[in-house]
Amino acid sequence: MNSSAPPSTLPGIPPATSPGATPLITARDLHLAFGLTEALRGVDLTIRSGEILAIMGPSGSGKSTLLHILAGVLVPDRGSVVYNGQRISTMNEAERARLRLAEFGFVFQFGQLLPDLSALDNVSIPLLLGGMSRREALARSEELLGSFGLSSCKDKRPPQLSGGQAQRVALARALVAGPRVLFADEPTGSLDSLSSEQVMEMLAATVRGFGVTLVVVTHDARTAAYADREVIVRDGQIRSGFEL
Amino acid sequence: MKTLACARLLLAHDRTSLLRLLGIVCGVAVGTALFLTLWGFAQGLTTRTERATWPDYATDGTAGMPAGELTGELSSDQIVISGNSAVLYSSLADHFLDKRIGVVSIAATADSTVAVPGAHPLPGPGEYLASPAAAALIAEYPVEALGERYGQPAGILGDEALGSPGSLLILRGMTLEEIREQPDATVVSSLAGKAFSTSTFRIAAIVGSIAILLPVLLLISIITRLGAAQRSETFATLRLIGATPAQIARLAVLETGVTSLVGAVLGAVLAWAASPLFAQIQIDNERFFASDIQPSLPFALGVALLITLATTFVAWVRALRSQNTDLGASRELMEKRPGLWRLVPVLLGMLALVGGGWLSSNPVMNLGVSELLFGALFVAGFAAILIGLVLAGPLLTWWASRFAARFSRGAAGVIAFARIRQHPQATFRAVGGLVVAVFVASFFFAAITIAHVEEEGDGRDSQQGGAESSSDTAGASERSAVGASPDLLHASLSGGYTVADMDAVQEQLKAADGVTGVAPVYYHERPTATEEGSNTEGEASGGAEAGPSEGIAVLRARDAAVLGIPEAEVPDAPWIELPPRYLPSASVPEDADPEASIQAAQFADSSELRPSYLFVGYDGDPLMRERIRTVLLTSSLRLAMVPLTIAEMRDDGATDSFVQEYAYLANLGVLIATAVSGISMAVSTVSSILDRRRTLALMRLAGMPHTTLRRMIAAETLLPLLVVFLLSAGLGFVVAQLLLSGLTAGRRSVIFSLLDPTYFVVLALSLLLATAAILATFPTARRSTALSVTRFE
Known part of the structure; x- marks a missing residue:
């Protein structure tokens, strides 16, 4: 993987205002069951603007479920999620999709890039979905890829990229539309330790520099170390004393 | 690795995989059933045509000799062809309401060994055998409307004489002397139809079959690729844990082979079992005998086996080609950029068609180049293009x-x-x-x-063979008989009558129920160009009934109304010339004036007139028309063909x-x-x-x-x-x-x-x-x- 410094400026992304000041997402009494399995059993969580929050826990503890509810992907059986004054948990699917497209970015462990598209096209997709012209979207995406040190890879397709490069392209795609919150689900889960470190450094530096709130799900303590605080989910609940 | 055990392990408890395999089984079953059914139809059409055309190929003159060449008292010694036993034979197309009935007349000597399809034994003179559908039709209506036309019923014709279960066919027995008088009577030593009269139609049938069957094979090909990506991930994982490419290929072969075999056998059985149902589908208004389209069980199972082998082989090759890494990564398979070589088969196919066309029209064909070669070129060319x-x-x-x-x-x-x-x-x-x-x-x-x-x-x-003449007749009818009344039967006379004979016939027919008028039409040979001078009126009429020997059609002026000619158009003369638009003749020139006015006919003596047609008007009731037709057919009149309306003549040509x-x-x-x-x-x-x-x-x-x-x-x-x-x-x-x-x-x-x-x-x-x-x-x-x-x- 080519190492590079975190971008000092991100095209199209407004600079941070006052990170860490106000609650951005507030979740209260979240319950969700998959059949007879209760994935979440009364979770309360507040995420402040501009902070980096790590959600930790063992496999099957409900941490990914919590992330998906916070991001408006899943709807809780009970409880509420309020984002920036909007009650996500009562929105319909289309409204939640629009919110995700406009306000949130996502990074996953693997398989998130469209394999048929070049790195540049992959990054430009959120802008096109948002209605931007192709020319402008490509220009902004190219600039962002350049700032992530990926200019030489812009015409490569995902199968031609290394794991670290692919994750950085995914990160660029997640950030290109200027989200206020970035949700990352095991973003380094498929990478070696060196690549993991480089990706997390870039991720942390970028979100800190521009006041983007980062919610990262991980079971890796080294990844969690980049967070401002961490919560541990176990058996569908946040263990008391762990929300700092 | 035990392939079977591994396959069971992979499939057990995996609902998605089982559903995918079930989908493949169903898809292959449907594809195989469709393939065999379409194949059955193509074969059935050939078989049906071959069986149904036996009455046609004996009358076209290619299979025997005209009965008119026989002279004197007929005996077994005379009725032989190349030393083989023969029969006298004639066929025509009868009509009843909106249906066509094939009528074959036959006469054989006592020691004749000629096999007649479906007749065991041959009907005697004055008797007839009817196909089941024809027998039912005859039974449904009064005998004077239909049954009387053919004589006494003597049994049912066997299926081997019929194209389809609904075929209307009559095999009528006659004496040797009676049949000799029939138009088109022929001496034949065998009676058999042909599936294809020329290699052209055989090639057309093969090309058509290829065109119809290929999409079905494509369907099977697509079905067997269901969930290919999901499967390749499973195989990649197996490679990761140590399976060799050969083992993976065996697994793919087992999976595809078993599902394809089950599906293909199911499809074959389905096609075989459902063929009686499919036989009810009508092509050209005719159903099929189930046995015509039913694939034999060995053939159906053979096709199932071939499909299984083909899909399994493809799966094996795909599995081997996809196993290019043992890292277990589920990396997607890259498709190669399509090369220009992909255009080659289409170009070669076009070249073959052009080459075949050149061979068929070039004199080189006469130098011994087999029809088989250019036929093969056409079929291969078409297949290559497809x-x-x-x-x-x-x-x-x-x-x-x-x-x-x-x-x-x-x-x-x-x-x-x-x-x-x-x-x-x-x-x-x-x-x-x-x-x-x-x-x-x-x-x-x-x-x-x-x-x-x-x-x-x-x-x-x-x-x-018979289609050409009837088609010509119908086409000419459309050109010429536009002026004729639709409620008019046109009986073509084979000759030998005088005007006095026809006057007598006319009077008798007029007395029959439902007859609104009878008009005999005569043929009068007009003076040739070298003789012209005294009779210029005939030439001015537009040359009705112009043919190899020029002539005009004439009828009595008093009978003009029967043909629907307005009284005002009829000249004040005993005889008038009949314009072509009132004639169902095949020999009316295309340039004949459709608006030609009606002229008085001039000739020296009525003995110069040859009775040609008998037009019989009826009251418009179809059943009455059939009664009149029966009267005409069973009379002593010598008819050249079954009396028909203009609409029936057109129908003959169209079908x-x-x-x-x-x-x-x-x-x-x-x-x-x-x-x-x-x-x-x-x-x-x-x-x-x-x-x-x-x-x-x-x-x-x-x-x-x-x-x-x-x-x-x-x-x-x-x-x-x-x-x-x-x-x-x-x-x-x-x-x-x-x-x-x-x-x-x-x-x-x-x-x-x-x-x-x-x-x-x-x-x-x-x-x-x-x-x-x-x-x-x-x-x-x-x-x-x-x-x-x-x-x-």
């Missing part, structure tokens, strides 16, 4: 996607065109069946414009064309091919979504709306479809032109002005079907990319 179209499709799709990608603006377009560019074969596979169906439709509809030419009276390539019959099959084939292709397209499109479900679900998770997903699916499907749609339609026309021109040594070509409007309906239907197939995939695409997929994939 297969070549499927091969060339990905290249054309790739070119089109590169072009379209430059202009794509939205996310759906960018994703779709990139997908097509990277997977031209996979994306074309989705529409390949429909593209082939459009090619086949274009080819058939262009080729069957020849059938319209046949209908118009140009019967040079007519399959049935006799062999090409028209194949056109029905072609239409049926196109409809089936289009429907099958629509199913293939839906299956393939869903399959391509399933292969990318995780990525697309993640995109949806990130906010991609459903509309983008729908647009993406539409673009991925429509681009290759539209590009190759136009090309395949054009290619269909070109191939039809090359084939028609080649098979007829340049005498025939596609006539675009005669293109059946149904063609455009089929094109519209294809596009509609494509749209329906795309729409049908939307709910599945939505379910398959549900956000929960990202959690459980």
